[in-house]
Amino acid sequence: MGGKSDNTEGSPRPNHGRAALLAAVARGARLSPSYLMLVALATAIAHVGLLMDSAPVVIGAMLISPLLGPIMAFGFGVAIFELALLRRAALALGAGMVLAVLISIVLTWLSPIQDVTPSILARVRPNLLDLLVAVFGGIAGAYATVRREAISLVGVAIATALVPPLAVVGFSIATGRMDFAWGALLLFITNATAIALMATITARVRGFGTHLSPRQSWAQTAGILATLVALAIPLGLRLAANVREARAQSAINRQLQELAGPGARIDRLDSNLAATPAQVDAVVMAPSFSDGLQDRFADRVEGVLGRNANVRLVQIRSGTPEADDARRALEGVIATERTRKEEVTRLRATLARIVDGDGSAVLVDPERRSARVFSAEALPPPTLAALQIAFPGWTLTWGEAEVQPDPAPSAAVTSSTD
Template structure:
């Protein structure tokens, strides 16, 4: 459950109360401040509810002063909110596909899309662990690398920014994602130059095979991440799934390149790009399906255009990269030096 605390000028009391009632709250209360110029309303809502109230409040006060909306998570409340099945209305059934509020999505995703010192350090550490796991053919170590890899944030951030039509958010997420992949690649490449690479490692070889199963894995990983986010659930575990699609093939490409095997380095690199495209495509489809969009009409139009362009680009790249990967598999002599 969520609790919204809204402080606003007392002159807006009736309009605020109407917006609160339209949000279908579990309970709500209103307090007047001592000077009687401002009021505070507390609204208790089910998870997945409240976007209409957030939008109404922003429409009322976006150009005003002396207002503040704060959103809290509610651990528990008594008495319990239990509605018998017989009391479930048709309107409630239509709203059964709940999702996290737009502002919550932005706050959570963009926090993980920032290029911070922690992000860089975790990327370097995950790359080192992945290189060791691949070189020693140790599945457990590779999984450990995927657990600490911070790659989910910028990928989800880019897709969410596209769904909302925010160019600034897209640039921030793209910069973080590209920098993270580049840092991870450079770290493993440096290690591959310094230390011998075990080219017989099955974990390493597995990252040079491009097949429909690989595409299915990346699509499922991205869809699971977006669904967990919009459902208000923790996305930490599906972050490992996204890392499965991105981290090991990136490390494998760097290791092959450091060892002088340009053919397998190229195939692994294409696999990375293919997986990135699949994750972006599936997350964007989920955001569209779940109705994630901006508040204002003009922003909605820009966001719809952005989504159409991105979906078309990802679909074309998906087909092109998959075909290129299959071609490289069939023409090993041309790529090898």
């Protein structure tokens, strides 16, 4: 009876619809020049966005990336045990991964910026929550694929990061940070595997693979569960470590407040508990100084962590001109550093635009407040005047001619424009 029911459901029209869907899924996993071009462009955009710490730019790279296609095809290939589709998806995904990592390595070598930004750090320590996002995203992506809802796949592409982790892998390899590279690679593997497995489950629920034998179905189910467990164990351990670190930071904050007394206020508490030994820096505002506070606080910190720690504590008397001056100085340092970073980013982008977007031709030294542009063409005087106004105090070297900072840039520009 069951076979008759399957034949009834498998009338020509549904079979035609499923065949058309599988053909569309297979096209999404095709290794072609346009596929490789999109992978290259998405990686370049993601690389720039990570260095700029710009979420919109990184999101744009996710939307351009075609890696979701072969991952979905792999999931559907597992659902129907179609070896040809599995080979095609694996080839396209492997080629895309290798190309993305290589492009990121080359861009890192060419770029004068090799600082680790918060956007990069956010992708080197995946945990169990990242697996959950990938699981839910995979279900949504498979359902959108079956329903032919392309707009939903846009959201899946944003939610399940695929290209940015590969860009971080290349950046980390180029800069010698192999611990970051392994963390980012684990994030990509987690996302890709979870999406593919959820696509397999969704495809089976939607009626794909009904011709499989009970033995094949059990083997498929066991493989999916084993893979998810294998991913969940290290990610769960990482999540547990993150929770322990957060609790330790909270406990350190409570210990310092207790030692400083009710009239004191913790102005700043920075910690790097992943370092060996752990690093803890604190600034306390209090009505009076407490002798030996740093040593007592260091003992408490080591007691909380159960290991050695480097502790630096600064005490500032509150309600005094010195305290106000110290606070204003600290705020000024923070504001100056933020302004300096913004100015450097703006200068680098401006000079790159002048040389037709060739960022490799621009070298900026923030410490010496100097920048060099490797270009055979001379700098036009109006452009020089505009740069002197926009970036006073900077020394710009353009080819062989050196542009010194103008003590009165507005006057120089006036004479140039006149």
